[in-house]
Amino acid sequence: MTQPTDKPELPGTGIRVLIVDDDEAHAQAVGESLERVGYECTVAGSGEGGLKLIEKENYDVVVTDLRMGEIDGLTLLRRTKEELPDAEVILLTGHASVQSALAAGQAGASMYLTKPLDIGELRASVEKASTRVRLIRQNTELARRLNEKFGFEGVIGNSPSMRKVIDQLKHVSNMNTTVLILGESGTGKELVARALHQNSDRKNKPFVPVNISAWPESILESELFGHEAGSFTGAMSKRIGKFEYANGGTLFLDEVGEMPVDTQIKLLRVLENRRITRVGSNDEVDVNVRLVAATNADLKESVSSGKFREDLYFRLNVVRITLPPLRERVADIPLLIDHFRKLLSDNHGREVPNISRAARHALVTYDWPGNIRQLKNTLESMLV
Incomplete structure (x- = not known):
């Protein structure tokens, strides 16, 4: 009998995308295309509507048209960078120019795509932006853990x-x-x-x-x-x-x-x-x-x-x-033993045995040519 398998995770899983375009039909089509590969999409029909959303919601990627009403794509890009500094912004335009591309890059746009959109290119661009977002998340989480550990x-x-x-x-x-x-x-x-x-x-x-x-x-x-x-x-x-x-x-x-x-x-x-x-x-x-x-x-x-x-x-x-070297800081060895015991317990998900007085004495009086690394490895061999 074939064993059931988990469905592969879609590329957009866990990524929130805001699409801003005064052509709402176009924005809805973009959103539906991205939702088919797992993105959670929200559509705004104007720059003003997009601005209200970024002021109260959190988005990972913002896809916005360049030319809109009073609040255009560049304005929305700058405000997004103020409100959501880790978000990636992709600008869309049907009127590409060197000047607008330079302005977009200087304001912090991740990518600059021209209309009519190629859906494959759009998805690839959003996926690339999502990869950067995930890396920022991972770095933030890693920093939190490292702060606890280091x-x-x-x-x-x-x-x-x-x-x-x-x-x-x-x-x-x-x-x-x-x-x-x-x-x-x-x-x-x-x-x-x-x-x-x-x-x-x-x-x-x-x-x-x-x-x-x-x-x-x-x-x-x-x-x-x-x-x-x-x-x-x-x-x-x-x-x-x-x-x-x-x-x-x-x-x-x-x-x-x-x-x-x-x-x-x-x-x-x-x-x-x-x-x-x-x-x-x-x-x-x-x-x-x-x-x-x-x-x-x-x-x-x-x-x-x-x-x-x-x-x-x-x-x-x-x-x-x-x-x-460890041999010159013998007074720290008991502290290191207790520290590594707790670390080993956390890493293996169970309590590790206590160390006898005789074993502690042997550990404290040894000269440890390999220093802390050798002590840690020795304790892991003894306790695990």
Whole structure:
């Protein structure tokens, strides 16, 4: 017997669309077309009617005609961006011009379509706008969870060395200055970088981690700066890099000491100019990114040996946060044990066993060469 299967989710599921056009028959036809693929549509027959709706309702995508009455599409676009800043706006016009297209783009329109509409093109445009809306939702939810998990309270420790670290984090979190985090492998460098991000004005924008040592030199530049189609073998289409993806937020470069010298030169240029150039392009792209770098290497020694550029080192080393190894903060181990027990319990949906006094003593007296990561993995093996 064939087992029943769930119906596939339609592309418009969960997305509210407002359609504004003084040609109501056209607006209704657009709405019906979008409803067939799952969108929840509302129609307004004038700019005034559309404005009233965006002032009291929440919409994800607004599709509006450009030329209407007193309140035209550009006015509605600007008011939508004020009332619903995360909404995507698609402008429709039967009288396309370079001037109107430029004005639409400058006002924040996602797309600009000409009438008569091609239904396939319209659906594709609304789906593209919906994808951006969903990404914003996901980032907002992720930011909420990260704030719970990676706020300063997520940096566990009451030892003098960790209190110093937490004080530093609080002091520099809202500065836009570059931060260099030093520490042995497993000391929690990425967690500290996330705490910096989550307690900064950039917390609602992306936090983008990149492990420099994970990428071969031939791919690393494309990963960081993006590339244009055809710029190298296998580059079938344009791709934005991590700097552009992190725009407005924080880019975390882990193991920055492993960065090849040629890439160091390009990174230095980005830090100086706040612009990147994609591989295969001559055009510069402005980026607004806070850079946090981390390493377990001795960068001063790398500078002396010629492996790391001195000018880049000075650019990165504006604020330095040094994380102590676990063996130097033994007083924090009981706190970390309790923290990881709760974390494991939450992750597995059940209570985990208590740790005996003898086991706790063994955990506290061990020197933990792998630091916090090793402690966490050991506890997971013991308790789960």
